[in-house]
Amino acid sequence: MADGYTPKILVLATEKCAYPGADAVGKAHLEYPSEVFILRVLSPVLFPEDFYLRAYSKGIDGIIIASCGSDCPYHGAYERLAKRIDDLTLHMKDGGLDIERIRLTAICTVCIKAFLKEIAEMEENLIRLGPVDHSLAETLRTESRQRLQFSGRLGLAGNSATAERVAL
Amino acid sequence: MSDNRHSTAQPGKEEYEEAVLKDDAEYRQQHETVKRQQAEERERAGEPAEPKVGVYICRCGGNISDVVDVERVAQVVAMVPGVAVAKVHTFMCSDPGQHTISNDILENGLDRVVVASCSPFLHEQTFRGAVSRGNLNPYLYEHVNIREQGSWAHKHDPEGATRLAIQMITGAVGKLRNAQPLELIKLPNHRQALVIGGGIAGMKTAAELAARGIRVLLVESSNRLGGRLNERGRVYPSETMASDLVADLERQVRNNGNIDILLNSKVTVVDGFIGNFRTVIEGLIGPSGGFDKRDALVGAIVMATGYRPYVPRDGEFLYRQDPCVLTTPEFIQMMQNLDAGTGSLQYNRRTIRSVAFLHCVGSRQLDGVNEPQADGTLNKYCSRTCCSTILQQSLALRKRFPQVHVYDFHRDIRTYGRGEEEYYTEASKAGVVFFRYNGEDPLQVERATGASGKQAPSRKEAPITITVKDMLTWGQEIAVPVDMVVLGVGMVPSHIEDLVDSIKLPTGEDHFLQEVHPKLRPVEVAVNGVLIAGTAQGPMNIQETLNAAAAAAVKAAAMFAREMVELNPYVASVDASLCCGEGLCVTQCDYEGALHLVETEIDGQTVQRAEVNAGLCVGCGACVAVCPHRAMELNGWRLDQFEAMVDGLMADTQHADCEPQLVNLG
Numbered sequence: 001m002a003d004g005y006t007p008k009i010l011v012l013a014t015e016k017c018a019y020p021g022a023d024a025v026g027k028a029h030l031e032y033p034s035e036v037f038i039l040r041v042l043s044p045v046l047f048p049e050d051f052y053l054r055a056y057s058k059g060i061d062g063i064i065i066a067s068c069g070s071d072c073p074y075h076g077a078y079e080r081l082a083k084r085i086d087d088l089t090l091h092m093k094d095g096g097l098d099i100e101r102i103r104l105t106a107i108c109t110v111c112i113k114a115f116l117k118e119i120a121e122m123e124e125n126l127i128r129l130g131p132v133d134h135s136l137a138e139t140l141r142t143e144s145r146q147r148l149q150f151s152g153r154l155g156l157a158g159n160s161a162t163a164e165r166v167a168l
Numbered sequence: 169m170s171d172n173r174h175s176t177a178q179p180g181k182e183e184y185e186e187a188v189l190k191d192d193a194e195y196r197q198q199h200e201t202v203k204r205q206q207a208e209e210r211e212r213a214g215e216p217a218e219p220k221v222g223v224y225i226c227r228c229g230g231n232i233s234d235v236v237d238v239e240r241v242a243q244v245v246a247m248v249p250g251v252a253v254a255k256v257h258t259f260m261c262s263d264p265g266q267h268t269i270s271n272d273i274l275e276n277g278l279d280r281v282v283v284a285s286c287s288p289f290l291h292e293q294t295f296r297g298a299v300s301r302g303n304l305n306p307y308l309y310e311h312v313n314i315r316e317q318g319s320w321a322h323k324h325d326p327e328g329a330t331r332l333a334i335q336m337i338t339g340a341v342g343k344l345r346n347a348q349p350l351e352l353i354k355l356p357n358h359r360q361a362l363v364i365g366g367g368i369a370g371m372k373t374a375a376e377l378a379a380r381g382i383r384v385l386l387v388e389s390s391n392r393l394g395g396r397l398n399e400r401g402r403v404y405p406s407e408t409m410a411s412d413l414v415a416d417l418e419r420q421v422r423n424n425g426n427i428d429i430l431l432n433s434k435v436t437v438v439d440g441f442i443g444n445f446r447t448v449i450e451g452l453i454g455p456s457g458g459f460d461k462r463d464a465l466v467g468a469i470v471m472a473t474g475y476r477p478y479v480p481r482d483g484e485f486l487y488r489q490d491p492c493v494l495t496t497p498e499f500i501q502m503m504q505n506l507d508a509g510t511g512s513l514q515y516n517r518r519t520i521r522s523v524a525f526l527h528c529v530g531s532r533q534l535d536g537v538n539e540p541q542a543d544g545t546l547n548k549y550c551s552r553t554c555c556s557t558i559l560q561q562s563l564a565l566r567k568r569f570p571q572v573h574v575y576d577f578h579r580d581i582r583t584y585g586r587g588e589e590e591y592y593t594e595a596s597k598a599g600v601v602f603f604r605y606n607g608e609d610p611l612q613v614e615r616a617t618g619a620s621g622k623q624a625p626s627r628k629e630a631p632i633t634i635t636v637k638d639m640l641t642w643g644q645e646i647a648v649p650v651d652m653v654v655l656g657v658g659m660v661p662s663h664i665e666d667l668v669d670s671i672k673l674p675t676g677e678d679h680f681l682q683e684v685h686p687k688l689r690p691v692e693v694a695v696n697g698v699l700i701a702g703t704a705q706g707p708m709n710i711q712e713t714l715n716a717a718a719a720a721a722v723k724a725a726a727m728f729a730r731e732m733v734e735l736n737p738y739v740a741s742v743d744a745s746l747c748c749g750e751g752l753c754v755t756q757c758d759y760e761g762a763l764h765l766v767e768t769e770i771d772g773q774t775v776q777r778a779e780v781n782a783g784l785c786v787g788c789g790a791c792v793a794v795c796p797h798r799a800m801e802l803n804g805w806r807l808d809q810f811e812a813m814v815d816g817l818m819a820d821t822q823h824a825d826c827e828p829q830l831v832n833l834g
Contacts (some may be wrong), residue, residue: 008817008818009260010814010817016657016684016685016694020287020289021314022316022317022321023287023289023316023317024315025321026315026316026318026320026321027316027320029320029323030321031321031322031323031324031325032321032322033325033328034321034322034325034328034331034332035332035668036327037332037335037336037817038313038317039810039813039814040222040288041805041810042738042787042788042789042802042805043567043788043789043790045788045789045790045793045811046788046789046792046793046802046805046807047792047793047807048791048792048793048794048795048807051807051810051811054811054814055814057817058814058815059818060814060818071674071676071677071682072675073674073684074673074694074758074786074788074790075672075680075758075759075786076758076790077788077789077790080756080790084793109685117568123803147798148794149796149797151752151794151796152748152750152752152795152796152797153750153796161700
């Protein structure tokens with residue numbers, strides 16, 4: 001690994017839980033690397049696979065989906081999110097993108113320690129793995145778009161794995 | 169643009185400011201050249217005019233500027249395409265700070281605004297207001313958090329915090345490029361509330377709402393009002409009779425023309441949204457008192473569904489195995505049923521000479537110690553009311569039957585409310601003997617084996633033995649013979665699973681209803697127009713329950729103050745030009761009626777297109793992810809906006825030193 005490599009971590013933090021959780025870390029004047037980028041989201045269930053893969057292709061090395069877990073205020077959203085991240089992980093694995101770069105977790109409004117632990121663990125993994133292969137991520141992103149479009153034609157919502165099987 | 173950027177220089181920084189000013193002139197010159205070139209290029213390409221974004225960076229009186237080099241941030245972001253103004257202010261949230269924003273919009277024709285300051289939970293609304301006062305749509309505003317998630321979290325990395333601030337602002341500017349003006353969603357408001365549950369919480373809510381001129385349907389599943397208080401005698405800390413409290417509230421709701429009381433009834437269907445809930449109530453509500461169904465259109469729903477006392481498992485502390493093992497509600501009933509003037513305490517043909525009270529039965533359960541409930545979960549929470557109830561009851565018992573020995577077995581004692589600690593002191597003085605044990609090392613309640621160790625105990629010996637490692641005597645193991653055991657049972661959620669499912673109510677890990685925010689929005693749930701009153705939310709005492717009920721009523725009344733309901737504009741929307749009618753989105757939606765396919769005619773052909781009912785959509789975005797054409801987006805949180813934010817965050821990845829001229833110029 002090249003010296004001075006600082007991994008870039010994207011944290012998708014839910015407005016009801018993880019985002020205030022991240023605020024709580026700052027309020028406690030506890031620190032984490034400044035290469036951690038926190039984006040506020042209503043629910044990460046919003047994102048298609050290609051959003052994550054695009055982020056890798058643009059220079060993000062690791063993504064933490066800091067959700068509300070079972071405290072999710074939207075009905076069925078967490079279960080759908082978990083399923084989507086399962087699928088994404090599968091596709092990353094198949095495509096040769098290290099699955100340690102993605103992490104689905106739940107962070108509550110006062111989960112300061114959990115937040116810092118998730119960051120530290122991701123940081124450690126990423127330093128071991130090194131930077132993302134941007135062109136590989138871009139290829140996987142294109143594939144995931146195609147898969148989604150294909151599932152659209154078959155009318156198989158959120159079930160791209162089935163779409164693949166049908167295609168075969 | 170005037171040079172306001174440095175108008176609020178901090179004392180002691182003159183030299184620095186001067187240097188910055190000098191640099192600034194150069195940067196501005198360079199900036200203007202770049203902007204001109206960009207504009208010319210766009211004109212040639214026939215692209216629409218560049219947005220004019222104003223960026224305001226807050227020092228927060230040093231909270232931010234002691235770490236983040238805010239002047240540098242302003243210089244750099246001024247170079248970002250689209251940024252027309254970049255200013256620094258010591259307190260953006262102050263009147264002058266806010267005025268700068270509205271003034272710049274009016275005078276410089278800004279059409280987008282970014283403020284980089286504290287967490288959005290503090291001042292996002294403040295700055296949206298300032299933007300509105302500049303006659304700009306408040307949703308053309310983006311908030312960047314450079315304090316809680318900036319200066320405070322990166323105190324020892326000022327360079328990094330400065331770079332991060334630049335990247336976050338660049339991302340926000342990118343997000344705003346794709347922003348659209350949004351309007352609050354307005355819908356008619358039906359001025360009637362449905363209160364579910366006729367206990368004290370429901371009655372209090374109904375009375376408060378009716379007093380504000382709002383019609384109320386009060387639905388109670390049993391045949392009488394009062395709920396759990398009907399099972400109580402004197403209640404702490406006032407020592408009033410529970411029945412008096414119930415009677416008082418019942419008078420208030422019965423004598424009010426605004427309240428319809430429906431006993432023996434259940435709410436079976438809830439559909440719709442704030443201001444417009446369509447509900448079905450079933451029960452003995454027909455004109456002849458027979459079973460009937462009734463539709464009701466209500467604007468707000470208050471969940472006053474209460475709790476159930478924890479019921480111990482068969483055999484848990486000998487419950488249902490020994491007739492003298494009672495729960496607190498059972499003990500209270502027994503005491504109430506005793507004839508006045510009874511000299512000795514007799515129960516179940518047993519003379520009760522000693523009573524043990526056990527705390528935390530069904531509450532504060534520990535992994536590996538307590539057996540989980542049928543669904544595999546443990547009640548990890550404290551039920552909050554049992555300690556004071558136990559102390560009140562043990563004190564009353566000692567006073568009425570001074571010859572009865574009272575033993576109190578606890579892990580901790582939590583008499584947290586005003587007037588409750590006194591019960592602890594008084595019980596101590598009255599001779600209640602306390603034992604304290606460690607939760608990991610639980611006490612044992614067993615049938616006594618008798619003096620010989622084999623046969624049952626004789627009539628003179630107590631039939632139950634409690635063995636405890638007592639922490640108050642440094643871990644000594646003590647066996648206490650008792651005639652009666654009272655289990656201080658906690659609270660568990662009522663059986664309202666059908667309503668939770670039907671209204672899509674969020675519940676916490678403990679299965680109680682969950683509020684939006686425990687402190688800031690304590691009686692609201694994520695479903696707009698639905699409020700929680702009392703122990704449906706979690707263990708509360710009577711005072712807290714009535715407080716919550718009054719708060720829920722006022723919240724509901726405030727909703728009815730408007731003729732129209734205003735909803736957050738963050739809902740899904742369909743771009744009809746991209747939608748192909750495949751309907752993947754529809755399969756992802758858990759909110760009935762929020763999203764469906766409609767038939768429409770395009771070029772003489774009947775096709776299907778997705779359509780969102782903005783009033784029913786909660787904005788979770790589950791539908792967005794599956795659209796192959798990105799026809800489905802969440803207003804205010806579009807995917808291209810998130811992508812623009814990521815691009816902004818990565819803007820200077822190749823140039824770690826974040827020199828202004830190296831920032832991505834598009």
